[in-house]
Amino acid sequence: MEPIDNGPNPTGSGNQANFFSGARHVNAVDSNITNIGRDAHYTCNITNPRESKPKEMTADDLLLQTPQAPAVFTGRSNVVDEAIKMLSETSQVHIAILGAGGIGKTSVALHIMENPLIEDKFAGRCYFIPCEILADATILIQGLVQAIGLQVTQGKGPLGVLLDYLKGSQEVLFILDNFETPWNSNTQIEVKNLIEKICSVKPVSVIVTMRGTDGPGQIKWHKLGSQSGLPPLELGPAKKAFCSFSSDGNYSIKEDDSILEKLLIQMDGMPLAIMLIAQHAKELPLNDLMEMWNIENDCSAQENWGAGEQAYKY
Ligand SMILES: Nc1ncnc2c1ncn2[C@@H]1O[C@H](COP(=O)(O)OP(=O)(O)O)[C@@H](O)[C@H]1O
Ligand SMILES: [Mg+2]
Numbered sequence: 570m571e572p573i574d575n576g577p578n579p580t581g582s583g584n585q586a587n588f589f590s591g592a593r594h595v596n597a598v599d600s601n602i603t604n605i606g607r608d609a610h611y612t613c614n615i616t617n618p619r620e621s622k623p624k625e626m627t628a629d630d631l632l633l634q635t636p637q638a639p640a641v642f643t644g645r646s647n648v649v650d651e652a653i654k655m656l657s658e659t660s661q662v663h664i665a666i667l668g669a670g671g672i673g674k675t676s677v678a679l680h681i682m683e684n685p686l687i688e689d690k691f692a693g694r695c696y697f698i699p700c701e702i703l704a705d706a707t708i709l710i711q712g713l714v715q716a717i718g719l720q721v722t723q724g725k726g727p728l729g730v731l732l733d734y735l736k737g738s739q740e741v742l743f744i745l746d747n748f749e750t751p752w753n754s755n756t757q758i759e760v761k762n763l764i765e766k767i768c769s770v771k772p773v774s775v776i777v778t779m780r781g782t783d784g785p786g787q788i789k790w791h792k793l794g795s796q797s798g799l800p801p802l803e804l805g806p807a808k809k810a811f812c813s814f815s816s817d818g819n820y821s822i823k824e825d826d827s828i829l830e831k832l833l834i835q836m837d838g839m840p841l842a843i844m845l846i847a848q849h850a851k852e853l854p855l856n857d858l859m860e861m862w863n864i865e866n867d868c869s870a871q872e873n874w875g876a877g878e879q880a881y882k883y
Pocket of ligand 2: 674
Protein backbone atom coordinates (compact mmCIF):
# COMPACT_ATOMS: atom_id res chain seq x y z
CA MET A 570 0.00 0.00 0.00
CA GLU A 571 1.59 3.22 -1.01
CA PRO A 572 0.28 6.44 0.47
CA ILE A 573 0.23 9.23 -2.09
CA ASP A 574 -0.41 12.00 0.37
CA ASN A 575 0.02 11.49 4.07
CA GLY A 576 -1.50 14.84 4.87
CA PRO A 577 -0.44 17.04 7.71
CA ASN A 578 0.94 15.96 11.03
CA PRO A 579 -1.95 17.18 13.12
CA THR A 580 0.04 17.35 16.31
CA GLY A 581 3.28 18.93 15.11
CA SER A 582 3.56 22.69 15.24
CA GLY A 583 5.39 22.94 11.90
CA ASN A 584 6.89 26.15 10.59
CA GLN A 585 4.89 29.26 10.11
CA ALA A 586 4.76 29.08 6.33
CA ASN A 587 2.78 25.84 6.53
CA PHE A 588 1.23 26.43 9.90
CA PHE A 589 -2.38 25.82 8.94
CA SER A 590 -1.70 23.75 5.87
CA GLY A 591 -3.75 20.77 7.01
CA ALA A 592 -6.74 22.94 7.66
CA ARG A 593 -6.49 24.95 4.53
CA HIS A 594 -6.39 22.84 1.40
CA VAL A 595 -10.11 22.37 1.42
CA ASN A 596 -12.40 23.58 -1.28
CA ALA A 597 -16.00 23.12 -0.35
CA VAL A 598 -17.10 24.59 -3.67
CA ASP A 599 -16.44 21.31 -5.45
CA SER A 600 -15.60 19.37 -2.30
CA ASN A 601 -11.99 18.76 -3.23
CA ILE A 602 -9.47 18.19 -0.54
CA THR A 603 -5.79 17.60 -0.98
CA ASN A 604 -4.34 17.22 2.43
CA ILE A 605 -6.32 15.38 5.06
CA GLY A 606 -4.63 12.82 7.26
CA ARG A 607 -7.41 10.31 7.72
CA ASP A 608 -8.65 10.71 4.17
CA ALA A 609 -5.27 10.38 2.47
CA HIS A 610 -5.58 8.71 -0.89
CA TYR A 611 -3.95 5.37 -1.36
CA THR A 612 -3.06 3.56 -4.48
CA CYS A 613 -4.86 0.33 -4.51
CA ASN A 614 -3.03 -2.08 -6.77
CA ILE A 615 -0.71 -3.37 -4.15
CA THR A 616 2.10 -5.19 -5.88
CA ASN A 617 4.45 -7.69 -4.43
CA PRO A 618 7.81 -6.74 -6.01
CA ARG A 619 8.87 -10.38 -6.30
CA GLU A 620 5.75 -11.60 -8.05
CA SER A 621 4.64 -8.26 -9.54
CA LYS A 622 1.08 -9.46 -9.03
CA PRO A 623 -1.58 -7.36 -7.27
CA LYS A 624 -1.65 -8.28 -3.58
CA GLU A 625 -4.96 -9.63 -2.27
CA MET A 626 -6.80 -7.27 0.02
CA THR A 627 -7.06 -8.92 3.43
CA ALA A 628 -9.42 -8.46 6.37
CA ASP A 629 -6.44 -7.09 8.34
CA ASP A 630 -5.79 -4.45 5.67
CA LEU A 631 -9.36 -3.27 6.19
CA LEU A 632 -9.14 -3.35 9.98
CA LEU A 633 -5.89 -1.40 9.96
CA GLN A 634 -7.60 1.38 8.00
CA THR A 635 -10.60 1.51 10.33
CA PRO A 636 -10.33 4.34 12.87
CA GLN A 637 -11.88 4.41 16.34
CA ALA A 638 -14.84 6.73 16.87
CA PRO A 639 -13.29 10.00 18.08
CA ALA A 640 -13.69 10.76 21.79
CA VAL A 641 -14.11 14.50 21.18
CA PHE A 642 -17.37 14.69 19.28
CA THR A 643 -19.76 17.61 19.67
CA GLY A 644 -22.85 18.97 17.96
CA ARG A 645 -23.84 15.88 15.99
CA SER A 646 -26.30 14.14 18.30
CA ASN A 647 -29.26 15.05 16.07
CA VAL A 648 -27.85 13.41 12.94
CA VAL A 649 -26.50 10.40 14.83
CA ASP A 650 -29.86 9.87 16.59
CA GLU A 651 -31.75 10.26 13.32
CA ALA A 652 -29.67 7.54 11.68
CA ILE A 653 -29.92 5.21 14.67
CA LYS A 654 -33.71 5.60 14.74
CA MET A 655 -34.01 4.82 11.03
CA LEU A 656 -31.69 1.84 11.23
CA SER A 657 -33.37 0.37 14.29
CA GLU A 658 -36.96 0.90 13.18
CA THR A 659 -36.73 0.09 9.47
CA SER A 660 -35.73 -3.16 7.85
CA GLN A 661 -33.68 -1.57 5.07
CA VAL A 662 -32.13 1.92 4.99
CA HIS A 663 -29.77 3.70 2.60
CA ILE A 664 -28.10 6.66 4.27
CA ALA A 665 -25.64 9.09 2.64
CA ILE A 666 -23.34 11.19 4.80
CA LEU A 667 -22.08 13.85 2.43
CA GLY A 668 -20.03 17.05 2.49
CA ALA A 669 -16.52 18.39 2.13
CA GLY A 670 -13.45 16.60 3.49
CA GLY A 671 -13.00 17.40 7.19
CA ILE A 672 -16.67 18.19 7.92
CA GLY A 673 -16.97 15.04 10.07
CA LYS A 674 -18.54 12.35 7.86
CA THR A 675 -16.39 9.44 9.04
CA SER A 676 -16.76 10.48 12.68
CA VAL A 677 -20.56 10.48 12.39
CA ALA A 678 -20.51 7.06 10.69
CA LEU A 679 -18.30 5.59 13.43
CA HIS A 680 -20.52 6.95 16.19
CA ILE A 681 -23.58 5.43 14.53
CA MET A 682 -21.80 2.10 14.17
CA GLU A 683 -20.68 2.00 17.81
CA ASN A 684 -24.12 2.74 19.25
CA PRO A 685 -25.38 -0.22 21.34
CA LEU A 686 -28.73 -0.32 19.50
CA ILE A 687 -26.92 -0.77 16.20
CA GLU A 688 -24.51 -3.32 17.66
CA ASP A 689 -27.50 -5.27 19.00
CA LYS A 690 -29.54 -5.11 15.84
CA PHE A 691 -26.77 -6.17 13.46
CA ALA A 692 -25.05 -8.50 15.94
CA GLY A 693 -21.64 -8.83 14.28
CA ARG A 694 -22.97 -8.19 10.78
CA CYS A 695 -22.01 -4.51 10.64
CA TYR A 696 -19.00 -3.98 8.37
CA PHE A 697 -16.95 -0.78 8.15
CA ILE A 698 -15.30 -0.69 4.72
CA PRO A 699 -12.53 1.91 4.30
CA CYS A 700 -12.99 2.47 0.57
CA GLU A 701 -9.94 4.75 0.28
CA ILE A 702 -7.92 1.53 -0.12
CA LEU A 703 -10.44 -0.05 -2.52
CA ALA A 704 -9.90 1.99 -5.63
CA ASP A 705 -11.91 0.12 -8.22
CA ALA A 706 -14.90 -2.20 -8.55
CA THR A 707 -12.90 -5.45 -8.45
CA ILE A 708 -10.97 -4.51 -5.32
CA LEU A 709 -14.12 -3.17 -3.70
CA ILE A 710 -15.80 -6.57 -4.16
CA GLN A 711 -12.69 -8.22 -2.76
CA GLY A 712 -12.82 -5.90 0.26
CA LEU A 713 -16.47 -6.76 0.94
CA VAL A 714 -15.81 -10.49 0.62
CA GLN A 715 -12.83 -10.23 2.97
CA ALA A 716 -14.68 -8.10 5.52
CA ILE A 717 -17.39 -10.76 5.84
CA GLY A 718 -14.86 -13.60 5.70
CA LEU A 719 -16.39 -15.41 2.73
CA GLN A 720 -14.54 -18.17 0.92
CA VAL A 721 -14.58 -17.90 -2.86
CA THR A 722 -14.88 -21.41 -4.24
CA GLN A 723 -14.19 -22.50 -7.78
CA GLY A 724 -16.97 -22.02 -10.27
CA LYS A 725 -18.34 -18.82 -8.83
CA GLY A 726 -16.87 -15.31 -8.90
CA PRO A 727 -16.48 -13.23 -5.72
CA LEU A 728 -19.48 -11.05 -6.61
CA GLY A 729 -21.72 -14.12 -7.04
CA VAL A 730 -20.53 -15.48 -3.71
CA LEU A 731 -21.13 -12.11 -2.03
CA LEU A 732 -24.65 -11.66 -3.41
CA ASP A 733 -25.65 -15.26 -2.61
CA TYR A 734 -24.47 -14.79 0.96
CA LEU A 735 -26.30 -11.46 1.37
CA LYS A 736 -29.56 -12.87 -0.02
CA GLY A 737 -29.53 -15.67 2.54
CA SER A 738 -28.32 -13.59 5.46
CA GLN A 739 -29.98 -11.85 8.36
CA GLU A 740 -29.81 -8.03 8.41
CA VAL A 741 -26.44 -6.66 7.36
CA LEU A 742 -25.08 -3.10 7.59
CA PHE A 743 -22.28 -1.90 5.33
CA ILE A 744 -20.59 1.40 6.10
CA LEU A 745 -18.80 2.36 2.91
CA ASP A 746 -16.46 5.14 4.04
CA ASN A 747 -14.72 7.44 1.54
CA PHE A 748 -16.77 6.00 -1.29
CA GLU A 749 -15.54 8.76 -3.60
CA THR A 750 -12.34 6.74 -4.16
CA PRO A 751 -13.90 3.80 -6.08
CA TRP A 752 -16.63 6.09 -7.42
CA ASN A 753 -14.13 8.44 -9.07
CA SER A 754 -12.13 5.57 -10.57
CA ASN A 755 -12.32 4.62 -14.21
CA THR A 756 -14.63 1.76 -13.21
CA GLN A 757 -17.50 4.03 -12.13
CA ILE A 758 -20.06 2.11 -14.19
CA GLU A 759 -19.10 -1.16 -12.53
CA VAL A 760 -19.05 0.52 -9.10
CA LYS A 761 -22.52 1.94 -9.79
CA ASN A 762 -23.84 -1.49 -10.81
CA LEU A 763 -22.26 -3.03 -7.73
CA ILE A 764 -23.71 -0.59 -5.22
CA GLU A 765 -27.14 -0.79 -6.87
CA LYS A 766 -27.03 -4.60 -6.71
CA ILE A 767 -26.01 -4.55 -3.05
CA CYS A 768 -28.66 -1.98 -2.11
CA SER A 769 -31.36 -4.01 -3.82
CA VAL A 770 -30.77 -7.08 -1.62
CA LYS A 771 -33.45 -6.90 1.07
CA PRO A 772 -31.62 -7.50 4.34
CA VAL A 773 -28.81 -5.07 3.44
CA SER A 774 -28.68 -1.52 4.79
CA VAL A 775 -25.92 0.80 3.62
CA ILE A 776 -24.35 3.97 4.97
CA VAL A 777 -22.13 5.67 2.44
CA THR A 778 -19.80 8.55 3.30
CA MET A 779 -18.64 10.54 0.35
CA ARG A 780 -17.37 14.01 -0.54
CA GLY A 781 -19.82 16.09 -2.53
CA THR A 782 -23.56 16.62 -2.45
CA ASP A 783 -24.93 13.44 -4.07
CA GLY A 784 -24.84 9.78 -3.18
CA PRO A 785 -23.80 7.24 -5.83
CA GLY A 786 -26.04 5.50 -8.38
CA GLN A 787 -29.81 5.37 -8.78
CA ILE A 788 -30.55 4.88 -5.10
CA LYS A 789 -32.93 6.91 -2.98
CA TRP A 790 -30.39 8.00 -0.37
CA HIS A 791 -31.55 9.52 2.87
CA LYS A 792 -29.08 12.41 3.24
CA LEU A 793 -28.08 13.11 6.84
CA GLY A 794 -28.00 16.75 7.91
CA SER A 795 -29.26 18.53 4.81
CA GLN A 796 -29.66 18.00 1.08
CA SER A 797 -26.13 19.29 0.55
CA GLY A 798 -24.57 17.22 3.33
CA LEU A 799 -23.47 17.63 6.94
CA PRO A 800 -23.70 21.25 8.10
CA PRO A 801 -20.76 22.98 9.80
CA LEU A 802 -20.63 22.81 13.60
CA GLU A 803 -22.57 25.56 15.34
CA LEU A 804 -20.61 27.97 17.51
CA GLY A 805 -21.47 26.30 20.85
CA PRO A 806 -20.34 22.79 19.84
CA ALA A 807 -17.35 24.29 18.00
CA LYS A 808 -16.26 26.01 21.25
CA LYS A 809 -16.69 22.79 23.23
CA ALA A 810 -14.68 20.83 20.67
CA PHE A 811 -11.90 23.45 20.57
CA CYS A 812 -11.62 23.55 24.37
CA SER A 813 -11.50 19.74 24.63
CA PHE A 814 -8.86 19.43 21.90
CA SER A 815 -6.68 22.17 23.39
CA SER A 816 -6.95 21.30 27.07
CA ASP A 817 -3.91 19.60 28.56
CA GLY A 818 -4.55 18.76 32.20
CA ASN A 819 -3.83 21.94 34.17
CA TYR A 820 -4.50 24.48 31.41
CA SER A 821 -7.68 24.95 29.43
CA ILE A 822 -9.14 27.74 27.34
CA LYS A 823 -12.44 29.17 28.59
CA GLU A 824 -15.43 28.74 26.28
CA ASP A 825 -16.43 32.40 26.81
CA ASP A 826 -13.04 33.76 25.68
CA SER A 827 -13.89 36.49 23.15
CA ILE A 828 -10.84 35.78 20.95
CA LEU A 829 -11.83 32.13 20.79
CA GLU A 830 -15.20 33.14 19.39
CA LYS A 831 -13.56 35.32 16.70
CA LEU A 832 -11.12 32.56 15.78
CA LEU A 833 -13.91 29.98 15.54
CA ILE A 834 -15.96 32.23 13.30
CA GLN A 835 -12.96 32.18 10.94
CA MET A 836 -12.97 28.36 11.04
CA ASP A 837 -16.55 28.32 9.72
CA GLY A 838 -17.50 25.33 11.92
CA MET A 839 -15.18 22.90 10.08
CA PRO A 840 -14.23 20.20 12.65
CA LEU A 841 -10.92 19.34 11.01
CA ALA A 842 -9.76 22.98 11.09
CA ILE A 843 -10.95 23.32 14.69
CA MET A 844 -9.04 20.19 15.72
CA LEU A 845 -5.80 21.23 13.97
CA ILE A 846 -5.78 24.77 15.30
CA ALA A 847 -6.78 23.69 18.81
CA GLN A 848 -3.66 21.48 18.85
CA HIS A 849 -1.55 24.62 18.35
CA ALA A 850 -3.43 26.41 21.13
CA LYS A 851 -1.61 24.14 23.60
CA GLU A 852 1.58 26.06 22.80
CA LEU A 853 0.50 29.48 21.55
CA PRO A 854 -1.86 32.15 22.85
CA LEU A 855 -5.12 32.59 20.94
CA ASN A 856 -4.11 36.12 19.92
CA ASP A 857 -1.04 34.79 18.11
CA LEU A 858 -3.07 32.06 16.42
CA MET A 859 -5.61 34.63 15.27
CA GLU A 860 -2.86 36.83 13.85
CA MET A 861 -1.20 33.91 12.07
CA TRP A 862 -4.52 32.71 10.71
CA ASN A 863 -5.24 36.21 9.32
CA ILE A 864 -1.79 36.48 7.71
CA GLU A 865 -2.20 33.10 6.06
CA ASN A 866 -5.74 33.92 5.03
CA ASP A 867 -4.57 37.08 3.27
CA CYS A 868 -1.76 35.20 1.52
CA SER A 869 -3.94 32.34 0.32
CA ALA A 870 -6.68 34.75 -0.79
CA GLN A 871 -4.11 36.66 -2.84
CA GLU A 872 -2.72 33.44 -4.31
CA ASN A 873 -6.20 32.34 -5.25
CA TRP A 874 -7.15 35.64 -6.78
CA GLY A 875 -3.85 35.59 -8.66
CA ALA A 876 -4.72 32.18 -10.05
CA GLY A 877 -8.20 33.39 -10.95
CA GLU A 878 -9.79 30.86 -8.59
CA GLN A 879 -12.36 31.33 -5.90
CA ALA A 880 -10.85 31.84 -2.45
CA TYR A 881 -10.73 28.74 -0.26
CA LYS A 882 -13.70 28.47 1.99
CA TYR A 883 -14.75 25.62 4.22
N1 LIG B 1 -18.45 16.60 15.77
C1 LIG B 1 -17.13 16.69 15.95
N2 LIG B 1 -16.62 17.23 17.08
C2 LIG B 1 -15.29 17.33 17.25
N3 LIG B 1 -14.38 16.92 16.35
C3 LIG B 1 -14.82 16.37 15.21
C4 LIG B 1 -16.22 16.23 14.95
N4 LIG B 1 -16.36 15.66 13.73
C5 LIG B 1 -15.12 15.45 13.26
N5 LIG B 1 -14.20 15.86 14.14
C6 LIG B 1 -12.75 15.81 13.96
O1 LIG B 1 -12.45 16.42 12.71
C7 LIG B 1 -11.52 15.66 11.97
C8 LIG B 1 -12.11 15.30 10.61
O2 LIG B 1 -13.24 14.48 10.81
P1 LIG B 1 -13.65 13.31 9.81
O3 LIG B 1 -14.80 12.61 10.43
O4 LIG B 1 -12.45 12.50 9.46
O5 LIG B 1 -14.10 14.16 8.54
P2 LIG B 1 -14.47 13.66 7.07
O6 LIG B 1 -14.73 12.19 7.13
O7 LIG B 1 -15.67 14.45 6.67
O8 LIG B 1 -13.28 14.00 6.22
C9 LIG B 1 -11.18 14.44 12.81
O9 LIG B 1 -9.97 14.68 13.47
C10 LIG B 1 -12.30 14.36 13.82
O10 LIG B 1 -11.86 13.84 15.06
MG1 LIG C 1 -13.79 10.66 6.13
